[in-house]
Amino acid sequence: MICIIALVVFGILGIFSATHRKLAWEALDCVIRKTTFRKCRTALDERLRSKISGKVIGKFPKTGAFIYKHFAIFSYAFTLLFLVSLVYSGISIYNFAVYGNCNGPEEIPGFCIFDPAGGQTKVTSSETCTASSEGTLKTLDTINITRFPRLDRGSNHTVVFIGCYACPYTRQSYPELQKLMREDVNIVFAHFPTKGMTEYLSAYDYCLYEKDPELLWHFNDALFQEPVESLTNEQRILDIISSFGIDAHEIQECTTMNATQSRVQEQLAALQTLGVYGTPTVFVDGQPLVGPRPFRTYKSLLRKNGN
Amino acid sequence: MAINTLKIREDFPILQKRIGGKPLVYFDNACMSLRPKQVLSAIQHYYEDLSACGGRSSHRLATQLTEEMERARKSVSAFFGAKRAEEIIFTKNTTEGINLVANSLALHKGDVVLTTDKEHNSNLLPWQFLAKRKGIVHEVVDSQKDNTFDIDRFERMMSKKVKLVAMVHTSNLDGTTIPAREICKIAHEHGALVLLDGAQSAPHKNVDVRKIDCDFYAFSGHKMCGPSGIGGLYGKKEMLEQLQPFLVGGETVTDTTYTTYELEEIPHRFEAGLQHYAGILGLGAAVEYLKKIGMANVEAQELLLNSAITQGVEQLQLIGPVDPKLRGGICNYLTGSIDPHALAIMLDQSASIMVRSGAHCVHSWFNKHHLKGSLRASVSFYNTVDEAKFFVEQINKIVKNLK
Numbered sequence: 001m002i003c004i005i006a007l008v009v010f011g012i013l014g015i016f017s018a019t020h021r022k023l024a025w026e027a028l029d030c031v032i033r034k035t036t037f038r039k040c041r042t043a044l045d046e047r048l049r050s051k052i053s054g055k056v057i058g059k060f061p062k063t064g065a066f067i068y069k070h071f072a073i074f075s076y077a078f079t080l081l082f083l084v085s086l087v088y089s090g091i092s093i094y095n096f097a098v099y100g101n102c103n104g105p106e107e108i109p110g111f112c113i114f115d116p117a118g119g120q121t122k123v124t125s126s127e128t129c130t131a132s133s134e135g136t137l138k139t140l141d142t143i144n145i146t147r148f149p150r151l152d153r154g155s156n157h158t159v160v161f162i163g164c165y166a167c168p169y170t171r172q173s174y175p176e177l178q179k180l181m182r183e184d185v186n187i188v189f190a191h192f193p194t195k196g197m198t199e200y201l202s203a204y205d206y207c208l209y210e211k212d213p214e215l216l217w218h219f220n221d222a223l224f225q226e227p228v229e230s231l232t233n234e235q236r237i238l239d240i241i242s243s244f245g246i247d248a249h250e251i252q253e254c255t256t257m258n259a260t261q262s263r264v265q266e267q268l269a270a271l272q273t274l275g276v277y278g279t280p281t282v283f284v285d286g287q288p289l290v291g292p293r294p295f296r297t298y299k300s301l302l303r304k305n306g307n
Numbered sequence: 308m309a310i311n312t313l314k315i316r317e318d319f320p321i322l323q324k325r326i327g328g329k330p331l332v333y334f335d336n337a338c339m340s341l342r343p344k345q346v347l348s349a350i351q352h353y354y355e356d357l358s359a360c361g362g363r364s365s366h367r368l369a370t371q372l373t374e375e376m377e378r379a380r381k382s383v384s385a386f387f388g389a390k391r392a393e394e395i396i397f398t399k400n401t402t403e404g405i406n407l408v409a410n411s412l413a414l415h416k417g418d419v420v421l422t423t424d425k426e427h428n429s430n431l432l433p434w435q436f437l438a439k440r441k442g443i444v445h446e447v448v449d450s451q452k453d454n455t456f457d458i459d460r461f462e463r464m465m466s467k468k469v470k471l472v473a474m475v476h477t478s479n480l481d482g483t484t485i486p487a488r489e490i491c492k493i494a495h496e497h498g499a500l501v502l503l504d505g506a507q508s509a510p511h512k513n514v515d516v517r518k519i520d521c522d523f524y525a526f527s528g529h530k531m532c533g534p535s536g537i538g539g540l541y542g543k544k545e546m547l548e549q550l551q552p553f554l555v556g557g558e559t560v561t562d563t564t565y566t567t568y569e570l571e572e573i574p575h576r577f578e579a580g581l582q583h584y585a586g587i588l589g590l591g592a593a594v595e596y597l598k599k600i601g602m603a604n605v606e607a608q609e610l611l612l613n614s615a616i617t618q619g620v621e622q623l624q625l626i627g628p629v630d631p632k633l634r635g636g637i638c639n640y641l642t643g644s645i646d647p648h649a650l651a652i653m654l655d656q657s658a659s660i661m662v663r664s665g666a667h668c669v670h671s672w673f674n675k676h677h678l679k680g681s682l683r684a685s686v687s688f689y690n691t692v693d694e695a696k697f698f699v700e701q702i703n704k705i706v707k708n709l710k
């Protein structure tokens with residue numbers, strides 16, 4: 001049993017050192033012989049057994065002797081653990097390749113060796129939001145998605161982008177999301193203001209979209225490039241809108257209207273029903289991804305879902 | 308006169324080192340001894356100051372080397388009490404010395420070669436091969452119950468057909484020494500020659516080949532503080548002159564035509580090709596070093612160590628007689644249900660104690676007794692009684708917990 005572990009460990013070390021390469025061959029020979037119920041020719045398993053228990057027996061004679069006597073059980077247990085961890089590593093590698101995170105699509109807290117800084121699972125939490133249901137996202141069909149701004153390109157794919165203009169992780173991932181939005185996809189955008197003082201921007205989104213759907217996407221591009229500090233400066237927002245060649249005051253007026261306010265409230269309630277707990281949250285054909293992910297992750301999901 | 312072991316240890320650079328963070332306890336001396344710096348400098352002296360070939364060229368480096376080589380030969384011959392320096396042939400090791408005799412002596416179909424039942428493979432295989440190749444008869448003299456030599460049985464087995472008695476002088480299995488002088492006397496009375504495998508006696512006791520009156524005596528330098536890859540064969544001059552060299556070539560002849568050759572004098576006719584000069588100079592330094600220590604002192608110190616181990620080790624069965632006086636520097640144990648290899652590895656891993664496990668190249672004896680192997684601690688004069696006690700403490704602790 002120990003030979004299986006030895007084979008993998010020495011196999012990897014053997015890439016760098018000739019001594020370990022020899023040991024890896026010994027381990028391979030042992031594994032083959034053991035699987036055919038024969039004795040290890042080079043007694044590698046016995047040597048490892050003695051070495052490991054010998055390391056312990058000097059200081060802790062009873063423990064060392066116990067390890068020696070019950071080595072078969074220990075090595076079975078270690079091999080089992082090793083195989084389980086091998087399976088998990090495989091799953092993690094798959095997750096990392098597909099979702100950009102070892103832990104899968106959602107933000108499950110946990111260390112990912114391929115992303116040690118955890119950059120792809122960071123979100124701006126919705127603590128600052130009024131009512132949040134943390135941690136569990138529901139499926140998109142629990143809400144009426146048609147109540148959000150939408151860019152319909154007649155594609156089979158739909159991307160729902162839930163972001164917040166002021167929060168760092170949405171801003172960090174925006175360039176990647178732009179790449180995604182340039183793909184053959186329908187886009188739904190929802191502003192989920194996790195930072196206070198930027199809630200008013202949801203109403204601007206709505207009014208601009210109502211005036212001309214195209215305007216909302218220009219507005220998004222502009223706001224994600226603006227320094228965070230100016231997002232709370234309404235005058236600056238009006239200047240940006242004016243730069244689109246439309247009457248900013250008309251839009252401002254629209255934002256104060258009852259219909260606008262009730263739609264914004266309705267959207268926020270829907271996002272809370274959905275269980276959004278942080279931004280960015282992106283649904284690619286209904287599959288949620290929380291936290292900033294590289295474009296290839298989104299792309300591979302699109303590819304997986306076919307045309 | 309007791310020796311100052313602590314002072315002696317300063318001569319051995321490896322003893323100043325720690326292995327795995329612990330002081331080295333080297334108890335595998337029967338396999339290979341450690342080397343003092345005097346030997347190391349002799350080796351270095353060859354490579355740094357001479358680095359030439361001996362015997363052939365006439366430039367100063369070569370002549371100096373030839374001189375130093377012959378001085379080393381003299382030292383070695385004196386160390387073993389040989390009459391003449393030319394009675395020492397430099398070989399690679401004991402094995403080569405024995406093979407040299409086996410292949411050079413005129414042995415014919417039906418001739419009997421007698422060995423003990425505790426021979427190292429090096430003094431067993433050459434005779435098994437000769438039995439196959441030439442049809443000689445290899446016979447084994449069984450030991451007594453306590454594994455010591457059975458002189459009566461030997462005498463009974465002697466006959467005119469026995470042409471050679473080839474025996475291990477001191478056994479690497481249990482450290483017992485055969486009564487070589489008596490054996491030689493009996494053998495000679497029957498017209499047989501005697502070859503002693505001196506691999507284990509040369510490093511541990513005073514050996515006087517003339518007093519013993521053996522015809523050949525093979526030894527290894529690396530077991531007696533000398534460099535690896537050097538050893539020697541002592542042979543009485545008149546015996547060596549009768550041998551037909553089996554390794555021939557450069558250095559073994561004075562002249563050749565396309566069809567004839569003129570053999571060199573002894574010992575050169577047996578030293579084919581360029582030699583292990585650094586080894587020869589190192590071996591010269593080693594015997595000088597041992598002479599300075601005094602072989603009687605070596606023996607006395609080893610007896611002290613052997614006694615400490617014999618008295619201290621519990622629960623394991625000793626191979627050979629219990630009396631340490633009869634076992635030189637060797638304490639070899641049968642480990643019962645515990646695998647001797649595992650025990651050896653554990654002693655190394657837990658306490659940096661180096662011992663040997665297995666059949667020690669005496670497989671035939673283990674097979675005869677249906678045993679798999681043993682654990683052997685073999686001491687030397689540079690080991691201390693404290694080390695012996697530490698070994699005892701460690702092995703007892705491990706064995707107690709593993710049983």
Ligand SMILES: Cc1ncc(COP(=O)(O)O)c(C=O)c1O
Pocket residue numbers: 337338400401402403427429430475477478479504506507527538668
């Ligand atoms: C008794 C005996 N004979 C012969 C030999 C062979 O010596 P070498 O390997 O140096 O030729 C040994 C080595 O362990 C030995 O102990």
